[in-house]
Amino acid sequence: MPSSEHLVGRNTIDKFNPYSMVAVMNSIPGVRMEERSPGSYRLSIRGSLLRSPFGVRNIKIYIGEFPFTDAGGNTYLNSLDLSNIHSVRVLKGPESSIFGANTGGVVIIDPVPKSSDSSRASVGLSTGSFGLRQMDIWYTKRFKTSVLTINQAYQKSNGYRENSAMKRQYMQVSELWNYRPDKSLHVLVLFSDLYYQTPGGLTQVQWNENRRQARPASNSFPGAIVQKAAVYNNTVFAGITHNFFLKKQVKHTFSVFGSSTDFKNPFITNYEQRKEQNIGMRTYFELKQNNKVYTLRFNLGAEAQQTNSLIKNYGNRLGVRDTLQASDRLIAQQGFLFSRLLLDIHRRLLIETSLSYNVFNYRFMNKHAVDFTRIRFNPQLMPRLAVSYTINSLFSWRASAGSGYSSPTLSEVRASNNIINTSLQAEKARNLETGIRFRHKSGRYAFDFCAFYYQLHQAIVRRTDSGGNEFFLNTGGTKQPGFEGQAEWQILRPRKTGWLRSLDLKANFNYYQFRFKNYSVNGFDFSRNPLTGVPDYSGSVNLTASLPYHLSFFIQYYDVNKIPLNDANTVHSKAYHLLQIKMQWKKQFSRISIVVFAGIDNLFNENYSLGNDLNAAGGRYFNAAAPRNYYGGFKVGL
Numbered sequence: 229m230p231s232s233e234h235l236v237g238r239n240t241i242d243k244f245n246p247y248s249m250v251a252v253m254n255s256i257p258g259v260r261m262e263e264r265s266p267g268s269y270r271l272s273i274r275g276s277l278l279r280s281p282f283g284v285r286n287i288k289i290y291i292g293e294f295p296f297t298d299a300g301g302n303t304y305l306n307s308l309d310l311s312n313i314h315s316v317r318v319l320k321g322p323e324s325s326i327f328g329a330n331t332g333g334v335v336i337i338d339p340v341p342k343s344s345d346s347s348r349a350s351v352g353l354s355t356g357s358f359g360l361r362q363m364d365i366w367y368t369k370r371f372k373t374s375v376l377t378i379n380q381a382y383q384k385s386n387g388y389r390e391n392s393a394m395k396r397q398y399m400q401v402s403e404l405w406n407y408r409p410d411k412s413l414h415v416l417v418l419f420s421d422l423y424y425q426t427p428g429g430l431t432q433v434q435w436n437e438n439r440r441q442a443r444p445a446s447n448s449f450p451g452a453i454v455q456k457a458a459v460y461n462n463t464v465f466a467g468i469t470h471n472f473f474l475k476k477q478v479k480h481t482f483s484v485f486g487s488s489t490d491f492k493n494p495f496i497t498n499y500e501q502r503k504e505q506n507i508g509m510r511t512y513f514e515l516k517q518n519n520k521v522y523t524l525r526f527n528l529g530a531e532a533q534q535t536n537s538l539i540k541n542y543g544n545r546l547g548v549r550d551t552l553q554a555s556d557r558l559i560a561q562q563g564f565l566f567s568r569l570l571l572d573i574h575r576r577l578l579i580e581t582s583l584s585y586n587v588f589n590y591r592f593m594n595k596h597a598v599d600f601t602r603i604r605f606n607p608q609l610m611p612r613l614a615v616s617y618t619i620n621s622l623f624s625w626r627a628s629a630g631s632g633y634s635s636p637t638l639s640e641v642r643a644s645n646n647i648i649n650t651s652l653q654a655e656k657a658r659n660l661e662t663g664i665r666f667r668h669k670s671g672r673y674a675f676d677f678c679a680f681y682y683q684l685h686q687a688i689v690r691r692t693d694s695g696g697n698e699f700f701l702n703t704g705g706t707k708q709p710g711f712e713g714q715a716e717w718q719i720l721r722p723r724k725t726g727w728l729r730s731l732d733l734k735a736n737f738n739y740y741q742f743r744f745k746n747y748s749v750n751g752f753d754f755s756r757n758p759l760t761g762v763p764d765y766s767g768s769v770n771l772t773a774s775l776p777y778h779l780s781f782f783i784q785y786y787d788v789n790k791i792p793l794n795d796a797n798t799v800h801s802k803a804y805h806l807l808q809i810k811m812q813w814k815k816q817f818s819r820i821s822i823v824v825f826a827g828i829d830n831l832f833n834e835n836y837s838l839g840n841d842l843n844a845a846g847g848r849y850f851n852a853a854a855p856r857n858y859y860g861g862f863k864v865g866l
Contacts, residue, residue, distance in 0.1 A: 230580050230614035230626045232258070232320040232661060232678050232712070238341065241313065243772060243782045243810060245827055245859055246354050247362050247383055249310050250838070251808060254786060255768055257712040257736035258320045264839030264851040266385045267394035267424030268459075269306045273320050273333035274680075275708060275742050275762040277842070279640065279688040279700060286634040286655060286688075288323070288330040291337045292416060294467040294485040295328075298506040299533035300560040300590075301637025304489065307420035307463045309381040309398040311352065311364035314338045320712075321659045321680065322632020325582030325612045326512075328531055328564040331632035331657040331684060339416065340377055340402045346370060354825075354861025358854065359386030359393075362861070374405040387425065388854035391442035391453050394424035410473040415466075422461040428452040428496065429841040429848035432799075439835065439852040446846070449496050456547025460492040481529075482511045495644070497697060498553060499544040508533030512566075523572040532563035537638055541646050554646040555595040558638050562588040578616040580628075585609055588635040592648055603650055608633040624665045626678075632657035636688060636700065645697040653702050656685045675715040682708040683745075689760075689795070691749070692845040704746025706759060711739045722774065729774040737767030744795070754795045761842045763789040763803075782810045793840050793849045801850070804836035819866060826860035 234256045244251045253261035253271065260277070262270040270277060271284045279285045284303040289296045297303040319327075319334040327334045350366045364381040381398040400418040407413065428443025428451075445451040467485030474480055484507075491502040512529025537558045543550030568582035586608045591600040612630035619625060635654040642648050663678030684706040692698050713736065720731040742759035758764065770784035786806040793799045810827035830853070838853035 230578055230616035230628055231323075232628075232663060232680075234259075234318045234320075234714075236316045236318075238314050241310070241316075243770075244784075245356075245808070245810070245829060246311060246352070246825075246861065247356070247360060247385075247859070249305075249313075251784070251786075251829075252310070252316070254766075255734075255736065255770065255784065256318055257714045257738055258710075259318055260762075260766065262839035263853075264841075265389060265392040265394070265424065265427055266387050267306050267396065267422060268426065268839065270839055271305060271335075272761075273318065273335075274682060274710060275740060275759055277761040278706075278759065279690055283639075285332075285637060285640075286330055287332040287335060288327050289335045289337065290327070291339055291418075291465075292467075293414070293469045293481065293483045293510065294416065294465075295508060295510065295531065295533065296337070296465070298487065298504070298560075299508065299535035299562045300504070300506075300537060300558070300639070301635070302489075302504070302535075302639060304420075304422075304461060304463055306424075307396075307398075307422050307461055308337070308339075308418075309364070309383065309396065309420075311362075311381050312339055312379050312398065312400050312418075314341045321628075321661060321682065322610075322630050322657045323612075325584050325610065325630070326527060326529070326566045326568050328566070328584060329562065329586050329588065329608075329610075329633045329635060329654075331634040331655050339400060339418070340404075341368075348865060350821075350863055350865035352823075352861060352863035354859060356859030357857035358388050359384065360859060361385070366865075373407060374403060377402040387427075388857075389427045389440050389442060389852055391425045391427045391457065394422075396423070397421045412471045414469040414471075416468075417466045418464070420461070420463045422463075423458065425456075425458045426452065426493075426495075427851070428457060429844050430850045430852070431847045432850065434848075435850045435852065439850075443496070443848065452496060454546060455496050455544050456494050457496060458494055458547075460490075462490040464488050477516050479514045479516075480511075481514070482509070484509050494544050494547050494549070497544070498644070498646075499542040499549040500644070501540045501542070501549070503538045504535060506533060506535045521574065523570075523575075525568075525570040527566070527568040529567075530563065530565045533561070535560045535638070539642060556592055556642055556646075556648065557594075557600075558590055558592045558642060558648075559600070560588070560590040560638055562586070562635065576618045580612070580614040582612045583609065586633055588654070590638065590641065592642070594648075601650075605635055605654055608654075608656075621669060622666055625662070626665070627662040629660050630658075632659070634688075640688060640700040643698045643700055645693060645699050647699065649700065652688065652700060653686050655688055655702075658683045672718040672721070673716070675713065677711070677713040679711050680709070682706075682710070684708065687747075689843075691843055701749075703744065704748075704755070705744075706742060707745050708740065708742040708759070710741070713737055727776060729776065730772075731774075732772045733769070734772075735767065735769040738765065740764050747795070749795065752796065754797075757795060757797050758792050760792050760795050760797075761840065763791045765789040778813055778815045780812045780814070782812070784808050791840065794843050799847070799849060801837050801840050804834045805832055806834060806836075807831040821865040823863040823865075824860075825862070826858070828856065828858055830854065830856050832856075 317336040442452040465487040566584040591602040614628035616626040661680040812825040833856040
């Protein structure tokens with residue numbers, strides 16, 4: 229493919245710890261995932277954390293065929309459980325073609341494993357440091373024309389810091405029904421009940437005193453423990469996809485989906501409660517043609533969503549909601565038409581052209597208004613052109629040019645300062661990219677290097693006021709040249725004898741020179757400053773070894789350079805180095821498989837912050853990550 233994309237399958241996911249997506253995602257070049265406390269995820273692709281105090285912004289996420297990012301821009305990625313993710317596909321750079329509005333990239337999560345020829349069941353249990361408990365149950369039943377999959381997961385942790393416990397219950401039901409040879413239905417329903425405490429950021433002085441403490445009280449505000457700062461997220465998501473082959477070469481896909489979220493967040497300064505309902509549809513035709521000269525694939529379709537949000541803010545009296553402070557109803561609508569053409573000539577030259585027409589608007593009404601106020605954004609036409617050329621049996625070259633568009637999310641339009649910011653504009657991005665891939669005929673050696681130049685205009689940046697309440701504003705923009713690479717080496721091919729049966733090495737790195745452009749705040753010019761929250765270098769190396777007696781060993785080293793924590797670049801987090809190892813025993817009996825594993829995270833016992841609060845009020849930048857910690861468990865399959 230001519231895109232910069234990366235696929236992580238279940239075999240790779242199983243090499244890491246079973247309770248967090250962070251290590252898995254950080255093994256992908258160009259991707260950085262943070263976890264301020266257990267359950268509090270942040271995700272960025274190529275430095276897109278500027279506008280993300282938490283969660284996911286300007287990245288579009290799909291779960292199978294269904295958009296998991298709602299019309300209001302929210303993506304509750306932390307509501308998913310790692311044990312229920314079969315694969316993760318990451319498309320880097322703006323992909324505003326068949327996936328609609330985004331400026332950072334696209335993540336596609338496959339929640340269901342490939343169907344097998346038989347029914348199966350499995351149960352897994354694990355435990356670890358700081359009160360970690362994790363359990364998952366899988367059941368797959370194959371019928372004559374359908375496959376039913378039911379899985380349930382539970383995870384609990386006390387957390388390393390004070391006020392950082394989390395608990396998640398997750399259940400998912402999937403059924404694939406091929407009711408005719410040319411027609412099929414896929415139904416997906418998931419339920420997630422997530423609770424996690426939010427300890428809050430610390431100043432450097434507080435970090436030095438006791439980095440395990442939650443945010444303490446100040447002269448103006450009580451502390452996180454007293455206010456019982458936490459997030460309660462109850463989400464139900466459901467979708468149905470119908471596939472129909474009109475002819476042998478023409479396929480039609482139609483999906484409808486919806487979700488409901490009950491979100492509560494007692495915070496230091498207030499108690500927020502949100503009730504959100506999202507509904508949408510996605511449909512497209514796909515034409516495939518093959519002959520001796522070329523292979524053609526053409527897509528034409530549309531996607532549309534609407535999110536209704538009722539947001540209320542109360543006073544927070546020791547974790548109990550008090551007097552109503554603000555109440556607003558917001559309705560966001562977004563949609564796009566898209567087309568894409570893939571043309572492969574002689575299996576040597578691959579050309580991709582795509583175009584999408586994007587629309588977005590929202591309307592709002594507070595408790596004192598009698599009618600909605602509507603804010604419309606100008607429709608955006610987003611083209612993309614990409615080319616890949618196979619030079620010979622070893623090398624291929626690719627290049628692409630594309631544009632992106634990301635409207636402000638409802639959480640940015642109405643931030644925690646309870647003010648609806650109607651002046652906030654959408655981001656626009658342009659990306660130029662080229663790369664080269666190499667794979668040896670034997671499959672033992674491979675690498676993929678790419679260079680890109682990304683420009684962001686009207687960049688949305690998070691700021692905080694003196695009370696710690698956040699708000700967002702548009703900046704001039706950014707200039708983001710970067711270089712990414714990944715390499716694989718099968719040092720020792722699989723064999724049946726010897727103390728070392730196979731040995732595989734994988735490495736990736738990112739080198740960025742991201743800078744602000746035409747950006748000033750309150751008379752201070754931050755132009756040419758390195759981008760806040762982005763290390764200029766990061767990389768990882770991992771080694772997988774197969775040993776006798778059904779044993780395997782995995783080790784990964786992860787290196788991150790210092791990170792600027794404010795736009796002025798006057799405060800930085802220190803560089804850190806993480807080492808994690810995992811030992812596994814896997815044995816297949818006649819009908820039963822048994823896996824037993826144990827691992828250590830942060831073997832170097834680094835003192836570091838994984839998830840800094842950027843431009844934090846009062847200098848509360850730091851969220852301490854766990855020191856050296858241990859885990860172990862087993863899984864039995866039938």
